[in-house]
Amino acid sequence: MDFWSSNLYDERHSFVSNLGEGVLCLLSPKEGERILDVGCGTGDLANEIDKMGANITGVDRSANMIQEAQNKYSNLHFQAMDVYDMDVYDMEFHNEFDAVFSNATLHWVTKPKQALERLYQSLHSGGRLVVEFGGKDNVLYIRQAIQESYHQLFPTYDQLEEPWYFPSIGEYTSLMEEVGLTVSYARYFTRPTPLDGEDGLKNWIFMFAAGMLAHLNDAEKEQLVKRVEQVLKPTLYKDQQWNADYCRIQVIGYKK
């Protein structure tokens, strides 16, 4: 099931691409390089990379996102694909890319070693992996408030299974080394992230926790969000602004 709405994403969550500029600097694309953007969403960062003269391929497992990316940037190459499936598309993704880039995606990839093996395989010798995503304790206040509110409101329902992977630097760089990458850079930092408008937290939950809450009906979802807002208001709402408690890791690794 594709829970991603490309319209909602572009209208209310464009901060995801805007905040990707730091990791774009780390990537520092060069003229003519072949670069794979994993989890390209609606294509905004792929377009930036293209403007810097590189040859970009964007992949995303959401067909909705890829459709919108292709509508917005018809001159670029996009493909709907899950990172785990990159080996079945054989030669196109073997020893091919100068760089693999990913922003705000790999926390959705819950079999990280399998994904890293695919990404490693897609790089040619000397190629680099440059990624940023949610690290240890990412959105911890929001996650705890959702879990607690859910248990209080719906005590007889099944437990909520979070769909995310938020590793520490130690854990992720070890996996990178296990698949053969040489780690040259790693950084962990907090990044409180403004969510637009009075409904900023609600919109965030409806966009990013949609899959986890899909079994609730609309009234139950509204009830849950109201409770979560009450719990988080003292911590994450300041000067009429919601701020998500984001924590990021950025890493770079090379294929020998």
Ligand code: BEZ
């Ligand atoms: C993030 O970008 O940190 C994130 C996005 C959606 C769900 C969880 C975390």
